[in-house]
Amino acid sequence: MxxxxxxxxxxxxxxxxxxxxxxxxxxxxxxxxxxxxxxxxxxxxxxxxxxxxxxxxxxxxxxxxxxxxxxxxxxxxxxxxxxxxxxxxxxxxxxxxxxxxxxxxxxxxxxxxxxxxxxxxxxxxxxxxxxxxxxxxxxxxxxxxxxxxxxxxxxxxxxxxxxxxxxxxxxxxxxxxxxxxxxxxxxxxxxxxxxxxxxxxxxxxxxxRGSGTSEGVLPRMDRPFGPGTWYEMKARTREGSRVTRICLGAEQGYLLRKGWTDSTDGTRCEDFQDAESVALEDALIQLVDESVFVPTWPPRDYGAPLPRQGPLHLGQDSLRAYFDETPDSMDHESLKVTVQGFATDVWNPVLRGLPREARFKELSAETFWQPRAGLHQFIEDTRLSGWGTWLEPSELSSSTR
Known part of the structure; x- marks a missing residue:
């Protein structure tokens, strides 16, 4: 009852x-x-x-x-x-x-x-x-x-x-x-x-309903929802590295998403056959839902202090980031630690053109062994390594190029 x-x-x-x-x-x-x-x-x-x-x-x-x-x-x-x-x-x-x-x-x-x-x-x-x-x-x-x-x-x-x-x-x-x-x-x-x-x-x-008397002004792609863009994540382990490219598109009311690993010829994302798809209204509902799933930035439990801050390097650029450390005690001699890096300002100009799904999550993650005494031992890491638009220059605002 x-x-x-x-x-x-x-x-x-x-x-x-x-x-x-x-x-x-x-x-x-x-x-x-x-x-x-x-x-x-x-x-x-x-x-x-x-x-x-x-x-x-x-x-x-x-x-x-x-x-x-x-x-x-x-x-x-x-x-x-x-x-x-x-x-x-x-x-x-x-x-x-x-x-x-x-x-x-x-x-x-x-x-x-x-x-x-x-x-x-x-x-x-x-x-x-x-x-x-x-x-x-x-x-x-x-x-x-x-x-x-x-x-x-x-x-x-x-x-x-x-x-x-x-x-x-x-x-x-x-x-x-x-x-x-x-x-x-x-x-x-x-x-x-x-x-x-x-x-x-x-x-x-x-x-x-619009008047239909104007073709409008093409907007800049500084803050894309996703479609029309791509981004890459580079993952490293002790055995080697790999790059995953995510291409985002939209057609006739549906948002499309497709990923490739170690196959990044050029910057075009032309093949969306067999891509994941979600209706635009469902993506919009997800957007507003995220504002309660992640009520504070960066994501953390209620009452937890802000993580430490420091520079995060993305290619030739860098930005201020929060570094959230999550320890996982494995035995009495060492810890397994994961450190995630989040932009302190998700709208930092360095992230111009980055799609929403990559902007609102960790930009880097590193996992390592931390002995009770001695230097830590690398296990794996991932990092945002590139992003951009795959639209043709003729399809973009001149101010975006």
Missing amino acids: QRQSFRQEFIAGACVALVLLMGCGTSKPRGSSTVTEVPLENTAAVAHTSWQDARVGDRVEYAFYVHASGMSRGNSSSAGQLFVEVVAVRPPWVWLSIRVTRNDGQPHPHPFLRHAFVLPMRMGQAPAHRPPGIRGSPPIPIRAFAAGHHWLAQRTSRDESSGDGPTQHRIYAEPPGPLYLTRGLLEVDSVSGFNVTFGHRLALVSFQ
Whole structure:
């Protein structure tokens, strides 16, 4: 009974926070997302829109609230507004700005969300994928009201709370119409856990269709979300070394990721066949979720002091970094120690052009034996060894080259 009460209190708290988030602290009107199952013939059909129809000014805006408790890193919550907007169109590329703010429009305080990202999306053919929604849940046709508009929609849901799993639902407009940027996402809601709880809610509050009278200005690739870039990690052991290159792309609403080891001919990433893929809206949900999974920077347990600082060398450049040491006592004579290096400022100019997934984690890691007496003995290490964009110069802003 106590467990059920705790879950109900969490859900109620999340809902209250979302209501406050969407209605307070801003001079901009905020919509709401409510779902009512009524006869479908009462809702007008939405015109078909796809990435090939993208216009500068196309935009979707969501309100979000994320909360986690019981973690070793402490209890944390994050709330704000998430914007996805088309800022330039140069077929076959649609250039997106991804921006997160507080509810009052000011920059979000979390370092992961403080600056806008750039994301080039290629018009083309979407990779093989399952329909939007929750896997294994049959979609239920409904009518949804969100952002002042009625939508033909589909709802999927699942309740696994009896086994400490999530209680969740998703609602997608079908067809997506002007919400093509996020495959028609209207709302996602999920809560899970008992001793360690986590929940998030994201709901559409506004959208707009661009005028189509401008092709926009190509943005700089200083702060890429990921697509259009590559990065390399060099790993060394006592036996030798290897380099792994990660190439990141995006096509027709999906983010693509593919890695190669010891095969880095040139800087182009042209072959995304069999690449991992994730829908853009899922990547955006992951972005805001990370702001509670890593509530403080660098990542550390609640109450732990800041790690020591020092210079971290990346090629010919260097930057200030935190060095977090994790000892693992193996026997009474030695320790196995892992030292991870994190940029003190994840937006340091040295990291210009580095994709998000490499920026927001350790840039280096070294593992060694530390005898109780004597010099340490190297085991292995990894380090960010290079990054850049694989887009052609003609596809980039002149200020980026």
